[in-house]
Amino acid sequence: MTDNSGAQTRAVSMTDVNKWFGDFHVLRHINLTIDDGEKVVVCGPSGSGKSTLIRCICKLEDHQEGIINVLGTELNEDVANIDEIRREVGMVFQQFNLFPHMTVLENCTLAQTLVRKKSRKEAEEIAMEFLHKVRIPEQSTKYPGELSGGQQQRVAIARSLCMNPKIMLFDEPTSALDPEMISEVLDVMVSLAEEGMTMICVTHEMGFARRVADRVIFMDEGEIVEQNDPHSFFDNPENERSKLFLSQILQH
Amino acid sequence: MTPTTERAYRAPPSVPFASRLKKSLFASPLDCFITILCAVLFTTIIYAVVDWAFLSSIWSEEDEALCRESSGACWSVIDARHRIIFFGLFPYEEHWRSTLACIVMIITIAASCLPALWSATRLGLLWVSGFGIFYMLMHGGVFGMTVITPERWGGLALTIFIFAAVSLLGMPLSVVLALGRRSKLPVIAKLFGLFIDFFRSLPLLTILFTAAIITPFVLPGWLQGDKLYRVIVGFAIFFACYQAENIRAGMQAIPPGQDEAGLTLGLNYWQRVTRILLPQAFRNSLPSIVNQFVITFKETSIVTIVGFFEILASGSAAYGTGKWTVHYIEVYVFIGVIYFLFVFSLSRYGAYLENKLRVGHD
Ligand SMILES: Nc1ncnc2c1ncn2[C@@H]1O[C@H](COP(=O)(O)OP(=O)(O)OP(=O)(O)O)[C@@H](O)[C@H]1O
Ligand SMILES: [Mg+2]
Numbered sequence: 069m070t071d072n073s074g075a076q077t078r079a080v081s082m083t084d085v086n087k088w089f090g091d092f093h094v095l096r097h098i099n100l101t102i103d104d105g106e107k108v109v110v111c112g113p114s115g116s117g118k119s120t121l122i123r124c125i126c127k128l129e130d131h132q133e134g135i136i137n138v139l140g141t142e143l144n145e146d147v148a149n150i151d152e153i154r155r156e157v158g159m160v161f162q163q164f165n166l167f168p169h170m171t172v173l174e175n176c177t178l179a180q181t182l183v184r185k186k187s188r189k190e191a192e193e194i195a196m197e198f199l200h201k202v203r204i205p206e207q208s209t210k211y212p213g214e215l216s217g218g219q220q221q222r223v224a225i226a227r228s229l230c231m232n233p234k235i236m237l238f239d240e241p242t243s244a245l246d247p248e249m250i251s252e253v254l255d256v257m258v259s260l261a262e263e264g265m266t267m268i269c270v271t272h273e274m275g276f277a278r279r280v281a282d283r284v285i286f287m288d289e290g291e292i293v294e295q296n297d298p299h300s301f302f303d304n305p306e307n308e309r310s311k312l313f314l315s316q317i318l319q320h
Numbered sequence: 321m322t323p324t325t326e327r328a329y330r331a332p333p334s335v336p337f338a339s340r341l342k343k344s345l346f347a348s349p350l351d352c353f354i355t356i357l358c359a360v361l362f363t364t365i366i367y368a369v370v371d372w373a374f375l376s377s378i379w380s381e382e383d384e385a386l387c388r389e390s391s392g393a394c395w396s397v398i399d400a401r402h403r404i405i406f407f408g409l410f411p412y413e414e415h416w417r418s419t420l421a422c423i424v425m426i427i428t429i430a431a432s433c434l435p436a437l438w439s440a441t442r443l444g445l446l447w448v449s450g451f452g453i454f455y456m457l458m459h460g461g462v463f464g465m466t467v468i469t470p471e472r473w474g475g476l477a478l479t480i481f482i483f484a485a486v487s488l489l490g491m492p493l494s495v496v497l498a499l500g501r502r503s504k505l506p507v508i509a510k511l512f513g514l515f516i517d518f519f520r521s522l523p524l525l526t527i528l529f530t531a532a533i534i535t536p537f538v539l540p541g542w543l544q545g546d547k548l549y550r551v552i553v554g555f556a557i558f559f560a561c562y563q564a565e566n567i568r569a570g571m572q573a574i575p576p577g578q579d580e581a582g583l584t585l586g587l588n589y590w591q592r593v594t595r596i597l598l599p600q601a602f603r604n605s606l607p608s609i610v611n612q613f614v615i616t617f618k619e620t621s622i623v624t625i626v627g628f629f630e631i632l633a634s635g636s637a638a639y640g641t642g643k644w645t646v647h648y649i650e651v652y653v654f655i656g657v658i659y660f661l662f663v664f665s666l667s668r669y670g671a672y673l674e675n676k677l678r679v680g681h682d
Contacts, residue, residue, distance in 0.1 A: 151586055154583060155586035161577055161580070165580065
């Protein structure tokens with residue numbers, strides 16, 4: 069079987085995936101493969117299904133038709149393997165979603181001790197290592213409510229990284245941030261990309277996309293309308309809808 | 321350019337205490353009049369109460385004869401009869417057991433107020449052991465203590481027992497009910513909702529009567545247990561239904577992203593519930609949760625009606641004989657003070673928590 073040998077290097081493959089919310093056809097005939105170590109930026113107008121697409125990859129949403137294969141395992145109703153996949157896929161949300169009743173350090177150690185069964189000491193060492201990496205080790209004893217948005221988002225990234233994921237998903241990680249905090253988060257994401265992490269980012273930060281993305285995917289009305297390398301996509305979009313979208317976000 | 325020093329941050333201008341006082345109390349002639357009137361009234365009442373309770377009162381049992389001449393309280397009745405109020409019909413020579421049991425339970429209640437102990441395992445352990453010791457001391461039958469069955473328990477000890485048992489049974493049940501009502505399966509959610517709303521729409525009295533008097537006709541003998549336990553189970557279900565709604569309100573306020581973050585980290589259902597959902601739900605609705613405990617403590621007095629000798633009923637017995645019948649006011653004041661100590665400290669604690677958690681949150 070050809071698919072099996074390919075599974076080694078495929079991080080994600082989606083074959084003719086369809087999804088509905090009630091009667092609303094939110095994802096339409098999605099075909100997409102993402103290789104190990106590839107960095108993909110997903111963009112498109114509001115409501116086009118970008119969030120839904122990446123939420124399907126970590127099974128926060130169910131799809132109704134088609135096959136989604138993540139790290140060689142098919143996502144279906146089998147609960148045991150779903151939990152296993154979720155551990156390998158990190159997700160960073162627009163609203164950070166840190167646990168407000170735990171310190172930064174506890175946010176980072178919780179899943180390590182419960183899911184990875186690490187000792188508390190070991191988990192704390194790993195957490196501090198990643199907090200260093202996102203450049204806020206000094207905040208480890210604070211609560212999320214005491215941090216700025218940019219700091220919270222970096223903690224959220226560190227929290228995901230502590231689980232040693234093979235794929236990182238980002239859903240508009242900078243769009244809830246004040247402008248002066250965007251770059252501190254993007255810097256962390258760039259260095260993560262440089263280390264070879266497989267990344268799928270929903271973002272409209274074009275500078276980031278040009279710098280790290282291997283591929284840009286443009287979605288509209290639940291479809292993948294265009295995929296290309298970032299320079300071709302941003303400089304010479306082929307599709308009418310991509311052109312319109314780019315002209316709109318470039319107006320500012 | 322103005323020098324920077326003039327724009328430096330400084331504290332707001334302070335208003336002297338005297339002028340603040342003047343502004344709030346003596347601003348106009350009418351204000352002066354009202355202030356003085358209130359002050360006079362207030363001091364008169366306070367003086368009357370202090371005089372009655374402390375200055376002109378009679379304290380010891382032997383001085384009871386003096387009570388008729390004195391205008392103050394006759395605390396002799398408490399001196400003579402406090403054991404009945406505290407322990408009911410518990411055998412006299414075993415009162416030390418009841419005393420110790422109450423102290424253990426009060427320590428348990430106080431300890432569960434410490435944030436350091438707020439985890440399901442620690443609180444569970446604390447309450448099961450605290451309650452276990454309480455029960456062992458009251459019931460006896462081990463370590464050479466004679467058996468004293470619940471029919472002979474009474475007074476403050478019984479009130480505390482009922483309160484503690486209702487809390488111990490009711491809290492876990494309320495969590496289960498709240499989770500059930502939020503279940504993703506519509507059938508389960510509807511069933512739990514129906515259960516909760518059914519018991520919330522019945523008066524507590526009805527539930528206790530049913531538990532005490534009607535269930536023996538319905539349940540098989542081995543399931544009936546002692547009347548006291550049936551009443552406690554009924555009370556606990558009632559308590560849990562209200563508490564479940566408080567907890568559910570706290571869960572409703574948690575953004576769905578919290579659960580999703582737990583999911584993507586690979587936490588399973590119970591890990592998400594115990595580590596993310598419940599701690600935040602409890603924090604969100606602590607004031608109403610504490611309030612429910614306060615109400616429950618006061619409502620324990622209702623068990624008198626199904627024939628238990630809790631503190632209020634024991635109070636009636638305390639002044640019910642011979643020369644003490646005229647001193648019922650003192651007995652009720654005394655019981656009122658006991659209730660007040662419990663309830664007031666609980667509600668102050670609730671207010672303190674509310675403040676503290678607000679600061680910790682953002
Ligand atoms: N749980 C849901 N139930 C019903 N409809 C939903 C649900 N979640 C999303 N939708 C709808 O699906 C469509 C796609 O949503 P999605 O969040 O994937 O868009 P998006 O591309 O991420 O948009 P944005 O840029 O605004 O985040 C939208 O029209 C949205 O209203
Ligand atoms: Mg979105």
